Amino acid sequence: MAIINKNLKFLRTQKGLTQKQLAEKLGLKQAAIGAYEEERATPPLASLLDITKIFNVNLDALVSQDLSKVPEKERKASSIKQGKEVLAITVDSNNKENVELVMQKASAGYLSGYQDIEFVKDLPKISLPVLPRNRTYRAFEIQGDSMLPVQPGSIIFGEYLDDVAGIKNGKLYIVVTQEDGIVFKRVFNFADDEGKLLMVSDNRQYQPYSIAxxxxxxxxxxxxxxxNQFPEGAPGNQSVSDQLALQIVKLQQELGGKKK
Structure with missing residues (x-):
């Protein structure tokens, strides 16, 4: 029996659930659970994610380890960071990954649906041809003026980073947390110092803060x-348009001098 099928049966019986009860929790028919446990079928990703939530186990462990040989305490401890280990993606008719767009109005739903393939599938798609191929991207509409001169309502294209250890201090990132939602900041990785990330705004009117x-x-x-707006300068500085206007005036003066 494949490990995933064996694990499903082990977890179900350990929790004292019948196939029918588990099927109801997963929104499936009892026959589907029987097919999974008898290795006649393999659960789809959406069902696997639901299984990890019901039994509080790590997805990687569910599909690769014999859970009957792993102490229950260790199984639960390993599931704490399961949200970072699964990324729901969709592909187009050419099997190329889509770039989903998370608008401001969908940001609250994204916090609960970011792992749900059905939720992600329903997000609008957007394309930017200059992005390198064979990488995973998502686009986010940002709120507020904390990152001026990038204007509120701008769309940020982000490349998926699977580990905070890969953060390069001072670079720009979209960070998703349950407490703060979706934020666009410069990030400094102080993971070795009590596991903290420092979040810094380009608009200095906003104070830096840290998250775990x-x-x-x-x-x-x-x-x-x-x-759809040209960027303005940072608070207290000349805007880009002001600087361009001054350069044009200066150029006109120089040309006028040459004519004389």
């Missing part, structure tokens, strides 16, 4: 952005 690295659900390295 273990609270991060997802992190995306900012690679590009789109905005």
């Amino acid at each position: 690295s273990e609270d991060v659900l997802e992190i995306w390295t900012a690679k590009a952005f789109f905005s």
Whole structure:
């Protein structure tokens, strides 16, 4: 019997559930559970994710380890960070990964549905041809003015980062946590110092703050952005348009001098 099928039967019987009871919890028919346990079928990803939640186990352990030989305490302890280990993705007709767009109005739902393939599948898709291929991207609409001159409502394209250890201090990231939601910040990794990440805004009117690295659900390295507004300068500085205007005036004066 394949390990995943064996584990499913072990977890179900250990918790004292019948096939019918487990099927009801998963929204499936009893026959499906029987097929899984008898190795006549393999649970799809969506069902596997539901199984990890019901039995409080790690997905990687569910599909690769004999859980009957793993102490229950260790199985539960290993499931704490399961949210970071599974990334729901979708592909197009050419088997190329889509770039899903998370708008502001969908940000609250994303916190509970980011692992749900059905939720992710329903997100709008967006494309940016200049992004390198064979990598996983997602786009997020940002809120607020904490990262000026990047304007509120801008779309940030992020490349998936599977471990906070890969953070490069001072670079821009989209960070997803249950407490803060989806934020766009410069991040400094102080994981060796009590496991903290320092979140810094480009708009200095906002104070830096720290979060626990273990609270991060997802992190995306900012690679590009789109905005329907031209960026203004940072608070207290000349805007880009002001600087361009001064350069044009200066150029006109120089040309006028040459004509004389």
